[in-house]
Amino acid sequence: MMADSAPEEIAVIGNIDITSAELKNNIRNTMVEIDKGLLRKMEISVAEAEKRTGKNAVNMQETYTVYLIETRPVDTITEGVTPAPDSLWRRYSEFELLRNYLLVTYPFVVVAPLPEKRAEIVWHKLSADNMDPDFVERRRVGLENFLLRVACHPVLCNDKIFYMFLTEEKGWKEMVYDTGFQAKKVLIYLVTCSCRRFTELKHYSDELQTVLSQLLRVRARVADRLYGVYKVHGNYGRVFSEWSAIEKEMGDGLQSAGHHVDVYAASVDDILEEEEHYADQLKEYLFYTDALRAVxxxxxxxxxxxxxxxxxxASKKQQKEELVTGTVRTFSLKGMTSKLFGQETAEQREAKLQALEQQIEEGEEAVKEKNKESDDFVKTAWEDIECFKEQKDRDLKEALISYAIMQxxxxxKGIQVWTNAKECFNKM
Structure with missing residues (x-):
């Protein structure tokens, strides 16, 4: 559902008679700009998924899914000639490791989320089994979208480990662990002090999560009802067929009308499967809210x-002042010791004063460095957040418009079915 240029976007929005082939193409395409970042140099796709069986970390048999990542340098593609891509297989857990590394290494970036590991907020007839072929296919599309999001990001696309993830079968995990990102992750998640400037962003993230969750739940309830309505229409087909068996002149018309209604009843499965792809696009931004909170x-x-x-x-400066003036403003073990065992010698005081001056100098440098680090973080983070908001507005607008077009x-199609049935009745 990507519009490469404005005229194409207008054409799609204005065409409410979009064909099923065009609709499927819109669903499968991701909403990324293919002329950005690493995508200028390399084509990236998750071509297929495959179920495998093996032993896990505790030596127990397990079934899992792997995904085939294919890459191809853009400069090797000439008109009419497309070389075979380089390929490798990755598990979902490896995608998780990559994203966790990116979250910690680039804390000022709103890192794209992964598709859900297990189906959530779905209508009741949809399988929640993570091995279900339809679910695996949607997750394949989501994993490809994640890679494309990262590859077109101006900062993340230059990460060496991300490039290794795409191109090296082995070795990239060891490189990730060597960065020590896991220890940094624990520290980031333990600190929860107040944050004035980012309070609005946190509230926005919470509200966006609430709104999208409600929207997805409403959509799931509507899908349940729609499924029931369509399937009940199948009763028309059964009744018309049974009726046609006892009629001579009306029989053909009833049989034909029953056939049209049967086709209509059966079409709901494909319709709701297409809807699920649009729901996945909303879920992507539902999961993006966690990335906002991470920033x-x-x-x-x-x-x-x-x-x-x-x-x-401030503590070091106070200690220096107390040492110079000989007065202690607050109770301390050091002050009590001086009263019990006598004052320090001049040489001892001079040595302590020099040490404090050195510590104050280092402290001032540390505060200056932390101020710069904070200012730089705010600047880079807000630049990325503004880009994210623009991307979000564009993507959600396209997703909702395409959903409306599909509806x-x-x-x-429903009107056409009953129009056809009416013609069958007229011929009786």
């Missing part, structure tokens, strides 16, 4: 570190 947590961490450095510097097309 807020990193900002909280930088603020916490800045405040800690500032407090430490209009579905209603037109």
């Amino acid at each position: 807020c947590r990193k900002h909280e961490l930088t603020q916490f570190e800045l405040e800690t450095a500032a407090q430490d510097l 209009i097309s579905m209603c037109k």
Whole structure:
């Protein structure tokens, strides 16, 4: 459902008679700009999924799914000649490891989410089994979309480990673990101090999550009802067929009308399967809300570190003042010791004063560094957040418009079915 240019987007929006082939193509395409970042140099796709059986970490038999990543350098593609792509297989857990690494390494980036590991917020007839072929296919599309999102991001596309994930069968995991990102991740998630400037973003993230969750639940309920309505129409086909068996002049017309209604009743399965792809696009932004909150947590961490450095510097300055003036403003073990065992010698005080001056100098440098780090983070994070908002507005607009087009097309098909049935009745 990607519009490469404005005229094409207008053509799609204005065409409510979109064909099933065009609709399927719109569903499968991702909403990324293919002329950005790594995508200028390399074609990336998740071509297929395959079920495998093997042993897990505790030596127990398990069934899992692997996904075939294919890459092809753009400069090797000439008119009429397309070389075979390089390919490798990855498990969903490997995609998770890559994303966790990106989240920690680039905390100022709103990292694209992965598709859901297990089906959630679905209408009751849809299988929630993560091995279900339809679900695996939708997840394949989502994993491809994740790779394309990362590949077109101006910062993430240049990451060496991401490039290795796409091109190297082995070795990339060891490189990820060598970065020590897991220890950093624990620290980021433990710090939850106050964050004034990012409070609005956190509230927005929570509200967006609530709205999208409600929208997906409403859609699931509507899908349940729609499924029931369509399937009940199958009773028309059965009744018309039984009726036609006892009629001579009306028999052919009743039989034909029953056939049209049977086709209509059976079409709901494909319709709701197509709808699920649009639901997956909404779910992507539902999961994006976690990435927004991750950026807020990193900002909280930088603020916490800045405040800690500032407090430490203030403490050192107070100690210096107390040492110079010989007065202690607050109770301390050091002050009590001086009263019990006598004052320090001049040489001892001079040595301590020099040490404190050195620590104050280092503290001032640390505060300056933390201030710069905080300012840089806010600047880069807000730039990325603004880009995310533009992308979100564009993608959700396209998804909702295409969903509306699909509903209009579905209603037109229903009208056509009953128009055909009416003609059958007229011929009786």
